Amino acid sequence: MISIDGLHKYFDNLHVLQGIDLEVQKGEVLSVIGASGSGKSTFLYCINGIEPVQQGSVLVDGIDVHAKTTDLNKLRQRLGMVFQQWNSFPHLTAIQNVALAPQIVKKMSKSEAIEVAARQLEHVGLGDKFNVFPNALSGGQQQRLAIARALAMDPQYMLFDEATSALDPELVGEVLDTMRILAEEGMTMICVTHEMGFARDVSDRVAYFHEGIVEEIGSPEQIFNEPQSEQTKKFLAKVR
């Protein structure tokens, strides 16, 4: 379980997160929607400790992410993260991209790591691309590679930061399909997304972020069909 309690985050004088309270249960898929600058991405960055916070706490399976004594490198193995930019390691082949972290972080043997990597590449539909370098892959394939790379660490949670925003429209589908498969397999996911269709179809809950607070949270049906807040209504009217 991830529980976020009274989270405040400042960038200098900019109050980006203004008190977030949220709980994400095991197996749940939470989509986070909202306008640019509403703090969605920062929220994800605070969950795996990339960004420090000024107030409040994030507990991942009871471990305080922002406590000084927390071993972030160890904690991050529980939290797979996929970014808007896929950031494939350009000097490594697809399978080496995926096998690198298991090998050096989890200290797996090379053959073990390769085995895990092969399984995850198959998983995301890149079974025929083991020895291909990233620059020979399309954006969609590279993003799936990034998903496989995160999955290879055997995380308990997956955080997606606008995973399809940088893709050409025709490539969005294959990445969303991969994310759908993960959701069906019961992976706990927090997806910051602009894909309203995905948020509606795949999530268990949808949170609407507005100016650093959770303006509204509920089931996809409730958020999309009967939004309570004026802000949510305005936002949804714009993106539809």
Added chain:
Amino acid sequence: MEQSVTVFSSFSVQDLSFLGEAALRTLWISFLSITIGSVLGGFFGWALYEMKVWGAIFLNPILDVFRSVPLIVQLVLFYNFAPIVGLNLDAFESGLVVLTLYTSALVANVARGGIEAVGKPMRITSRSLGMSYLQDMRYVVFPIGARAIFPSWVGVALGVMKDSALVSVLGYVELVKASQVLITRTQEPLLIILVVGAFYFALSYPVSRYSAKLEKRWSQ
């Protein structure tokens, strides 16, 4: 009766081996200073990148001195002033120290550029996979950055190899110094300078060919 003392004698095969030895000395001092200077420069580059304020205040001005004062001036100054502070270095050692520092100053900026070229998002990605700072540096930043700056680094290395000619002013018998000796004796400057030029070319051509090959392989 015509008898004269032979002051001058023409260029001979032995002279070629004399030049060959001198070429090896050029190679040796270049190899050492490029290797040590690159390691040192890599470290300085990292320091410039990580310690922006301290780097700008302390390290950068020092490196600037090495970059901007002509190498020949550095060599002469160091060779003459080192004994004052109790360092008794011969021509080779003095040349090595100065060339190494000079290389490191050039490499430092290149190396910082390499780290910058990797970019923050890439590094956040590797950290998000649970890699430590050092693992990120070793397995992600170094290989990506090194490939990015490789052409500039080869440029620096070839430059230093040629600049090592200046160590001749300290009396170290590398290619240029050897050629001066031979020119004085044979009075055939054109021929000898041509041969010396060929030696320099023979030293740098393989390096530049090999690096071009590596670059091609990496760009696949």
